[in-house]
Amino acid sequence: MSASVSTRRKPPRVGDTPVFRRTLIGIVLFLVAFVIVAPLIIIGVEAFAKGWAVYRDTIIHPDTQHAIMLTVLAALIAVPVNTVFGISAAWAITKFDFWGKRFLLVVIEIPFSVSPIVAGVAYLFVYGLQGLFGPLLDAWDIKILFAIPGIIIASMFVTAPFVARELIPLMQAQGRDLEEAATSLGASGWRTFFAVTLPNVKWALLYGVILCNARVMGEFGAVSVVSGNIRGQTNTLPLHIELLYHDYQAAGAFASASILALIAVFTIIAKVALERQGAGRVRKQANPAEKTS
């Protein structure tokens, strides 16, 4: 009933003629199937192309298991660190005014625009033997590059902005009144944060954490420069996929890829669920607030 009422009340808008509408939906659905859905399906098809046994053998192979462990380890370290950073950055930027704030915002976003390969090379010139700290680290016998720490910090670079940029627009929009009230009533800074700020931003925070996690687990370019690709030692899952693929073990590569594809699908489902809670949609509403603050 409500549908018929609403169609009668609304005049047809631009592009609402049935022929145009159906054609455009048709073209778009066709292209979505072609460009987005097909790649997802082919991963599943190719992963099981040689049967369940080959799939299982790939997944339980020690090298794959090690790659999974390393990927999870990188995420377990990089994601919480970036979360703490994201919260700090959002608190500093949205609750205070200071000189250079706009510039700081741009710097935080840099990793989004820099090629992961450039990031990897840049780290080489800090921690590599020919880099700034290379000789020093070598003298102390600390290995960062071509070892696990290198993989983790390269992942941190690539995903540094994720949490911050979900929190900043939202906290900007929410203003400072609640925190100021809490503080003036005698709450400590931590209490104010945990009891007032955090409950208001928890969905956006989780949203940023999930996106950050997906990117850490899937990072390829930056990690492939700094890891040294040592099989069974410094191979994360994406690197393991490349190794198998170039080793003419396509089924194995796709089997490993299917794990990451599954994580991607779960990430999207979680994202949709969180958007229902209001996360991720604040960015545009935040704009007017940005002007008034």
Next chain:
Amino acid sequence: MRRRNVLPGLPLSLGVTLFYVGLIVVLPLAALVIKAASLGPEDYWRIISSSRALASYRVTVLSALGATIFNLFFGLALAWVITRYRFPGRRIVDAMVDLPFALPTAVAGIALTALFANNGWFGSVLEGFGIKVAYTPLGIMIAMCFTSLPFIVRTVQPVLEDLDPALEEAAQSLGGSDWSIFRKVILPLLAPALLAGVSLSFARCLGEFGAIIFIAGNQPMSTEITALLIFIRLEEYDYQAAAAIASVLLLTAFFMLAVTNWLQARALRYTVKG
């Protein structure tokens, strides 16, 4: 008039932020710039203008342009369909738009290669028409299209959602055809967001690595992208060349970042209604 700020935690939060940004973002990029600068202008210029490097810029920029133009139309159509029409599966399509962001680039790379190889689902059909995708510049373009598609959709979508129907009604009552209203009323309103999406998408294409190297064929002078050339120079232990070419990509990224920020600031000015 400025109120005194009573909130605590500025030294700690700003300290953590500056320390982390300095250590993780600024320090490595500064090290890269220092390394590239240590070359001296003559060597630097020789490396970044070598014929192989020039060929890599050419294929990277042209493929990125092609991919971005395709995504401009496809992304706009996709955003339009998702926001303006109601049809079964709309929410799923909306969610699927994010897949290129969520799917690791290496996974996308091998999946696209499998689809477009000459024995793949799409490759075998296209081969019938004499079109080769895998291991050609066209393959690079397709990989770029895939990874950068969400940018344009997600920047245009909110503006399209907020579009005031009254504007269209006014134009309709004045007798404008759908096409002329789209061109003269809707498109100008979407333009800032579209441009911002385009610049984000283009920047992403220029730096993309993982999705491309599987499908590109990676032949020097024809299908070798700049990011790969950097990687190859590293594997040859030619760190100076890697630094020099990486600095070109870095400067391009900074330039695109500036363009994007400027366009987004403009986009905001037009979408925020007093």
